Amino acid sequence: MPFISKIQRQSDYSAFPSRHPIVIDNGGSYFRIGWAGESDPRVIFRNIIQRPRHKITGETITVVGDHNPALLKYFDCTRTGPRSAFDNNVVYQFEIMEYILDFGFDRLGADQSQIDHPVLITECACNPVQSRSKMAELLFESYGVPSVAFGVDAAFSYKYNQQLGICNNDGLAICSGFNTTHVIPFVNGEPVYEACKRTNVGGYHVTDYLKQLLSLKYPHHISKLTWEKVEDLKMEHCYIATDYESEVQLFQKGDEEADEKIRCWQLPWTPSLSEETTPSEEEIARKAALKEKQGQRLREMAEAKRFNRINDLENEIRDSENLLQRLRHAEEDDIPSILAKTRYTSKLEVESAIAKATQSLRKSKGEPVESVEKTDPSATEKYNLINVPDEALTPEQLKQKRKQLFIKSTSEARQQKKQKQLEEELERERQKKLEEEKRQENPEQYLDELRAKHRDLSEKVDQRKRLKTNGGHTNGNHNSSGGVGRGERLNSSQRERMRLLTTAAFDRGKGEDTFGMKDEDWQLYKLMSRDNDDDDDDDHPDLDEAELARVTSRLREIDPTFIFKAESGSSTAEAPHFRPLTKEDFQIILGVERFRCPEILFHPSLIGIEQLGLDEMAGKSIQGLLDKGRVSEERITNSILLTGGSCLFPGLSERLEAGIRMIRPSGTPIRIIKASNPIFDAWRGAAAYAAAMQFPQQTFSKMDYYEKGEDWLKGYQLRLDK
Amino acid sequence: MEPEVVEAELVLPTHMRFKKVQMYEKYPKGQARVRWKHLKQIIQAENYQNYPPDEPNYVNIESPPSMHPSKRICDITGFKAPYLDPRTKLRYANAEVFRMIRSLPNEYVQRYLALRNAAVVLR
Numbered sequence: 001m002p003f004i005s006k007i008q009r010q011s012d013y014s015a016f017p018s019r020h021p022i023v024i025d026n027g028g029s030y031f032r033i034g035w036a037g038e039s040d041p042r043v044i045f046r047n048i049i050q051r052p053r054h055k056i057t058g059e060t061i062t063v064v065g066d067h068n069p070a071l072l073k074y075f076d077c078t079r080t081g082p083r084s085a086f087d088n089n090v091v092y093q094f095e096i097m098e099y100i101l102d103f104g105f106d107r108l109g110a111d112q113s114q115i116d117h118p119v120l121i122t123e124c125a126c127n128p129v130q131s132r133s134k135m136a137e138l139l140f141e142s143y144g145v146p147s148v149a150f151g152v153d154a155a156f157s158y159k160y161n162q163q164l165g166i167c168n169n170d171g172l173a174i175c176s177g178f179n180t181t182h183v184i185p186f187v188n189g190e191p192v193y194e195a196c197k198r199t200n201v202g203g204y205h206v207t208d209y210l211k212q213l214l215s216l217k218y219p220h221h222i223s224k225l226t227w228e229k230v231e232d233l234k235m236e237h238c239y240i241a242t243d244y245e246s247e248v249q250l251f252q253k254g255d256e257e258a259d260e261k262i263r264c265w266q267l268p269w270t271p272s273l274s275e276e277t278t279p280s281e282e283e284i285a286r287k288a289a290l291k292e293k294q295g296q297r298l299r300e301m302a303e304a305k306r307f308n309r310i311n312d313l314e315n316e317i318r319d320s321e322n323l324l325q326r327l328r329h330a331e332e333d334d335i336p337s338i339l340a341k342t343r344y345t346s347k348l349e350v351e352s353a354i355a356k357a358t359q360s361l362r363k364s365k366g367e368p369v370e371s372v373e374k375t376d377p378s379a380t381e382k383y384n385l386i387n388v389p390d391e392a393l394t395p396e397q398l399k400q401k402r403k404q405l406f407i408k409s410t411s412e413a414r415q416q417k418k419q420k421q422l423e424e425e426l427e428r429e430r431q432k433k434l435e436e437e438k439r440q441e442n443p444e445q446y447l448d449e450l451r452a453k454h455r456d457l458s459e460k461v462d463q464r465k466r467l468k469t470n471g472g473h474t475n476g477n478h479n480s481s482g483g484v485g486r487g488e489r490l491n492s493s494q495r496e497r498m499r500l501l502t503t504a505a506f507d508r509g510k511g512e513d514t515f516g517m518k519d520e521d522w523q524l525y526k527l528m529s530r531d532n533d534d535d536d537d538d539d540h541p542d543l544d545e546a547e548l549a550r551v552t553s554r555l556r557e558i559d560p561t562f563i564f565k566a567e568s569g570s571s572t573a574e575a576p577h578f579r580p581l582t583k584e585d586f587q588i589i590l591g592v593e594r595f596r597c598p599e600i601l602f603h604p605s606l607i608g609i610e611q612l613g614l615d616e617m618a619g620k621s622i623q624g625l626l627d628k629g630r631v632s633e634e635r636i637t638n639s640i641l642l643t644g645g646s647c648l649f650p651g652l653s654e655r656l657e658a659g660i661r662m663i664r665p666s667g668t669p670i671r672i673i674k675a676s677n678p679i680f681d682a683w684r685g686a687a688a689y690a691a692a693m694q695f696p697q698q699t700f701s702k703m704d705y706y707e708k709g710e711d712w713l714k715g716y717q718l719r720l721d722k
Numbered sequence: 723m724e725p726e727v728v729e730a731e732l733v734l735p736t737h738m739r740f741k742k743v744q745m746y747e748k749y750p751k752g753q754a755r756v757r758w759k760h761l762k763q764i765i766q767a768e769n770y771q772n773y774p775p776d777e778p779n780y781v782n783i784e785s786p787p788s789m790h791p792s793k794r795i796c797d798i799t800g801f802k803a804p805y806l807d808p809r810t811k812l813r814y815a816n817a818e819v820f821r822m823i824r825s826l827p828n829e830y831v832q833r834y835l836a837l838r839n840a841a842v843v844l845r
Contacts, residue, residue, distance in 0.1 A: 009731075054723070062734040071732050074724055087761035090780070095749065095756065102738055102745070110740040126780045130764050144742045193778035197785045212837055216830060244793070245802060252801050252815070592800035605792040608839025612785040620785065 005066045006044045013109030021118040021690040025153060025683040028086055028178030029645065032683045033104040037691030041683050043107040048082040049099050064103035088200060089124040089180045090131050094138055114144030118699050120690045122153040122682060125182055125196055129714040140702040147699035151718045153682035154184050155191045157643040159720050160685030161675050162189065170631050171639030172618060176601060176646035178203045181614065183621040187631050189721040195624035199611040201604045203646040207231050209607055210597040218588055224267055237263045240651040241595040251592050262591045269586035306364055313361040320354045383408050450555055457548040500528050598649045615659025637668050643675040797834045798823065811835060
């Protein structure tokens with residue numbers, strides 16, 4: 001029954017005489033108000049308010065219950081969500097309660113100066129007197145209600161079904177509501193609250209659990225998973241498994257039976273255009289042409305820039321040379337006056353500027369730059385001091401010698417490096433040739449080998465990357481986990497180091513200390529030092545990565561079917577970004593969730609509430625009743641009534657029967673009955689009760705309230721069986 | 723206010739004919755709103771420990787913890803969970819789920835833990 005609200009204003013308020021009671025079922029999810037003796041409540045709405053601001057005028061308004069959500073577009077609802085007057089199942093926020101009552105009475109059609117009707121309102125079992133007195137006060141003071149009566153919804157529901165002949169005089173009412181679940185035993189038609197049990201789990205928790213699970217499973221569709229929608233999903237698809245373990249095994253095995261049980265909610269989805277057809281040849285050609293054109297333009301631009309630069313440089317050189325010419329011919333005295341017009345201060349500077357410009361001109365024209373080393377004077381001349389013994393040199397020369405030594409060694413090193421590079425190049429060339437030959441021999445096999453190699457390497461690199469990042473970002477949460485978490489974060493060489501350190505630390509004083517006798521002993525410190533493992537940690541992946549890059553480029557060259565999976569790590573988590581969204585991405589699958597969520601009614605510990613589940617509650621309650629010795633067991637178990645919105649899950653009664661059978665002695669007759677209407681029966685029972693002749697004796701007036709005080713109100717209990 | 727909003731009577735009027743004390747009289751603007759006691763405070767103020775234990779009250783009708791061993795289910799899939807990941811403290815059913823929880827960001831791990839009220843709350 002998804003969210004039915006009846007909020008049309010009633011017009012026949014004045015037709016009711018002033019002694020005709022108004023009946024209110026103040027439930028956790030719905031507020032129902034109507035007239036005593038009628039079969040259905042007149043007005044029903046969700047027991048919540050919202051107080052958004054008007055977007056234009058900025059005035060705060062109050063909206064009670066559910067309205068057309070389209071109308072809320074004029075209001076800024078981002079700051080305040082829907083609020084309820086309930087904390088658990090107790091009314092505590094009487095300002096909100098007053099708004100709700102205002103709305104309820106208004107829609108019932110009240111138009112006189114006060115509510116001149118007795119009011120019967122429901123409350124939870126054993127309501128704290130603070131809440132009860134506040135409610136009475138509110139009704140007396142603000143609405144001018146002549147008299148008030150409080151009753152428990154589950155009790156009214158049981159009574160109503162008893163009158164319909166569905167359940168017996170003695171029995172058990174199991175009422176699973178929005179916030180809580182109650183089990184209330186009945187003896188001779190009266191509730192026995194001494195043996196009553198409450199667990200703080202209800203429909204709210206089931207919906208919330210489902211909502212959280214789905215939004216964790218589908219973080220992309222979180223905006224679609226509104227409270228209302230999830231509540232609908234719950235009511236439509238959730239059921240209670242007869243046996244959780246065996247049901248879950250069905251799903252784990254992936255049987256056909258399980259497939260049939262999976263429900264799928266397809267979100268609105270329009271196939272994206274790019275995905276529809278793989279781009280045709282024409283398209284590809286067009287795109288390539290476009291790219292080529294753009295490349296051409298860029299090349300032209302670069303060319304033009306280069307040309308300009310060469311021009312500029314040539315002009316500069318010409319100017320400078322002119323200047324130099326003039327300086328050469330000019331008199332010594334005129335030089336400053338000539339230079340003053342230019343940006344140079346001396347002849348030397350002009351010369352160096354020319355040299356610089358010529359070099360950059362060469363560079364931009366693409367000619368090889370003359371390296372300084374090639375123009376080196378012969379080595380013997382340059383390093384003339386090296387072979388001379390120190391004694392024969394003056395301090396000045398000694399300095400020079402040291403300098404020369406340095407220069408020589410560096411230049412030699414450079415030469416060596418060049419040589420090595422050249423050799424490596426040759427080696428690579430050779431390998432390439434070798435591979436090429438191999439390919440020529442058997443292209444198929446070669447390709448396969450290459451692919452396998454690529455796969456291995458990319459996996460290796462990936463793994464290493466993951467290890468590295470994992471160590472980095474999970475630091476935060478397992479300081480508490482002690483040794484285990486620490487061990488996992490270290491890589492192998494680091495672990496080895498830790499092992500060495502610890503053995504070294506604990507090795508002291510055990511037998512003879514022979515450390516240091518052999519030279520190898522001292523190698524230990526090398527292994528222990530931190531730099532050591534850093535080095536080889538960085539070395540290997542580099543090699544691997546280089547190899548991977550090489551294989552990849554090779555594959556790209558020769559294998560037309562090869563697709564390189566994105567440069568960045570190619571991990572599966574990133575895959576969805578690269579592939580077009582499909583219909584399946586917009587599906588919300590309900591599998592195990594269908595019975596996992598309502599399971600919390602039987603195992604509240606699943607959501608961290610350490611209390612009894614439905615079956616155990618019933619057992620405990622029956623036990624409590626039997627301890628008092630007021631009634632025989634069969635009479636109770638023969639009439640177990642299920643009422644309240646959360647009892648609508650299919651399979652609940654079967655499961656409950658199995659559960660109670662396990663707890664109670666064998667042979668106990670167990671009869672579990674569903675209420676005629678688990679949602680409305682509480683109100684209907686209350687309305688029938690308020691219409692009875694004896695009802696006025698069960699109410700109390702404002703006078704009574706103030707005379708007798710809170711202590712009396714605490715003990716106030718409605719008598720169902722008059 | 724827009725005409726369609728007025729027509730739908732979305733907004734609760736501030737003045738009600740049938741009330742003896744109006745909302746705006748009780749909670750005038752600018753005055754500090756009443757701090758309503760939460761259930762915890764109500765229970766505390768009620769002093770239930772002084773009540774006779776054989777009489778039913780809000781606190782003693784609450785059901786005790788279960789006698790059955792608590793069910794351990796996989797935090798992700800809902801399957802039977804024989805394993806516990808020592809790093810994240812999540813329960814899991816098999817290697818496949820384990821691989822998945824190891825790739826989960828910490829925020830999600832905490833949210834999964836919060837579902838069964840086992841998340842680390844820093845205050």
